[in-house]
Amino acid sequence: MEKEVLLEVKDLKTYFYTEDGVVKAVDGVSFTMHKGEVLGLVGESGCGKSVTSLSIMRLVDAPGKIVGGEIIFKGEDLLKKSEEEMRKIRGSEIAMIFQEPMTALNPVYTIGDQIMEAILTHQDVNEEEAKKKTIELLDLVGIPDPDKRFNEYPHEMSGGMRQRAMIAMAMSCNPDLLISDEATTALDVTIQAQILELMKDLQRKIGMAILFITHDLALVAEMADSVAVTYTGKIVEYSDVRSVFKNPHHPYTYGLLSSIPSLLSEKTKEPLPAIEGMVPSPYRMPKGCHFNPRCPFATDICRKEMPELNETSPNHLVRCFHPVNVKENVS
Amino acid sequence: MRNYLIRRSLELIPVLFAIAFVSFWLVSKMGNPFAVLLLNPHVHPEDLRRLEHIWHWDQPLVVRFWFWFKDFILFRHGWGLSVMSPGQTALQLIGSRIPVTVAFSTTSMIVAILLSIPLGVYSAIHQYSISDYILTFFAFFGMSMPTFWFGIMLMYVFAVRLHWFPAAGSHAAFITIKGMPVEFNKAPWYLRTLNEAWYLTLPTLVLIVFEVGGWLRYMRSSMLEVKSMDYVRTARAKGLPERVVIYKHAFRNAVIPIITLIGLSFPGIVGGAMITETVFAIPGIGRLTYQAVMHQDVFVAMALIMIFAFLVVIGNFLADIFYAIADPRIRYS
């Protein structure tokens, strides 16, 4: 079942020119998303996942700049579009939801107003219709008493409801791609589960693709069809979700998965294995493979050269000179 | 919301009372208001004592204060006698001087608001541009300027040297109509207003520069802070036109603290008006305060201090009210 390609990111590079030096937040990231697919973009804080999503939306602020690559959305390169063309795409074809719903919503306007605004901007309807649609959306995302809530301000709602409202806002124009940037990180675990359910549900109903950005591997396992693991601005492992979780090839992915505590594991009595060291400072990147100081399998070549993304198993890309768990020996 | 208003209004009363008492205590130390009357050879010490008795001046401080406070609240007895202007009560004297001060200080505030808000927003949107640097420098200039000196300089350049504006006073004694000098009070209202506006231009300018200095910077920094807020990013991510993002989303939030600031600037404007009136010899309540202190006119000085205190307190109060109206987070909590 070959699905249509929706988004192709090719060698995206976004650098930040700060007074302390150049930060290569996104340094050659490539991935492909199909219609209706959920891609999980995983990595620790500061590895460039948010910047990737902002780059797709072309919302990167100074001192950041997209310096290279292509973002082919529905066949057209977004990086070549004018600001006015991008504006038409934002909110209507590609929508984004953010981490902190309290600060992401304007405190002085009602949520009804803020959702209606999105509809009125992109669709040719009058206010009354927009209001009706908004109330329907609020209902769709599971907000009780939607006509009352329409007139409420963000601070009058709970965190879970605010995030639902944000989702309603994002969905209002039936986008083809939804970018969820750590949308559930700030929520309680139970609310988190509800929101994820909601997102999955909507995705099925509408056939929307989701770029699901998170640092939480468990969420990825639940939500995603494919996974891309990022480290210091580069993708280090990219495959479908089963392959990555059952057979992680990159030492980093392997380390992340091993450090998840499990009630069922035989290793409950042993100390939790943690990846040694810390994410390097963007101003002092190690030479060669950026992961080498923390990698238990590092050798000389790792300290000198940066590996390319290779297909070590079918449809399973890894950026490593010594991938683990590989059936045939590649070196 | 109504409860909030009521509570805040009630809180004003003890504050005003406390200010009144402290001020009265201080001002009484200036001296006996009636003693100056002794300069008149026709006034005998017994007359003085009788006057003092009528006005309760021979009683202890607290009693004196109580009688004065009652008179003030109820507008009785003209708030006391004026020493500087014999024959007039304090209320009459103050009443005659208030209009001028109100006229030029409110005009300055309105103009300052109309200038500083748009310029502050512009400055923030075009941060680091040449116009931003110029506006910021101008704002600092206005903030740092000693108002009395600026008034003197304006007077020197525009009045004394260039003769574009008059140097002192609030209006001319005579206005020329069809070649004939007409007494000011007998001239038609529009000519009178025009004439006063001409006289008050320089003093108003002094206040405007001072006010714009502070408010422009504040508007700029408020706007800068709001510009980088998450909800502005959300607004852009929704595909809203930049104009809507800036004016509907950013500005609406950025302007809230400015409203508060303007209310809290009342004390500064009061002080500024005082100095400017003194420099330009304008017969307003600012200059009157200075004169009252110099002449040890206790009743007039006290009444004026209470008026200023009232203005300051009202300013704070209005600032709170507007803040509550403008920010739904306060309104509905």
Next chain:
Amino acid sequence: MANEDYVEGGTTSNESYSYWGKVFKRLKKHKIAMFSLWLLVVIILMAVFAKPLSFGNNPYSYIKSVPWAPRPELAPPGPGHPLGLDSMGRDAWSRLLYGGRVSLAVGFICSFIGAAVGLFFGLLSGYFGGITDMLIMRFTDFMLSLPVLPLMIVLSAVIKGSLWTIIFIISVFSWMGVARLVRGEVLSLKEQEFTEAALAIGETPGRIMWIHLLPNSLAPVIVAATLAISGNIIYEATLSFLGLGIRQPTPSWGNMLNGAQTFMLTAPWLMWWPGIAILVTTLAFNFLGDGLRDALDPRLYR
């Protein structure tokens, strides 16, 4: 790990060092602020070395006559008297320099007292909360509701002015802003765990306030104090201009402008220099304060 390890705002002594180092480094990038800093150093040095810089003139002595003017009063600039003579026949240049001493001293001292008093009230109010907080804040609000300039005028008339009475009068009105600021800082610092940790190891409130809370609240206080200096200099100048502040014959930038309208026509130069001195000094302090504020921005806490 020693229990001196605090979250966020608290620091080990090593980090403290580089914190101020970082601050200074950031400040250096702010060119106008640095320029203002050097300018202020020059101005302060000029005031300090007023004696040698006066070319042998004295701000108090009445010059009997000058060869280039019929009368010594309001004589224009000439050899030995770069700014001419004032309305009483005294050398204006030396008065400007010595006046600088007074105006700057008043600015600094009032700012310092205001900061100290404000810190004191703010720490108590923020740390103890409850009734202490309520009382102190009510008092602060009351003081903020007073009409400042009118009362300063009354106070100056009532208390016969000497340098220290003026300092007292201005300081009375300059601590409230700092108090509120410090209280806010303390309230947010209290939320952080290191306060609880300190209490848990048995430190007294006094020590906590002095060793932990005070250093961390200092940053905004320094900014506020720097900015307050300019306000205080203007208050002194205004009061002196009205004849109420520093009394003659002691020179101050403000009282040199007293009655400026009278000599505006005959000796306008006497009007410029004290005013320019005030303007430049206050501008410099404002720029410096602004630069400090940017350098001490909480975004420094990474």
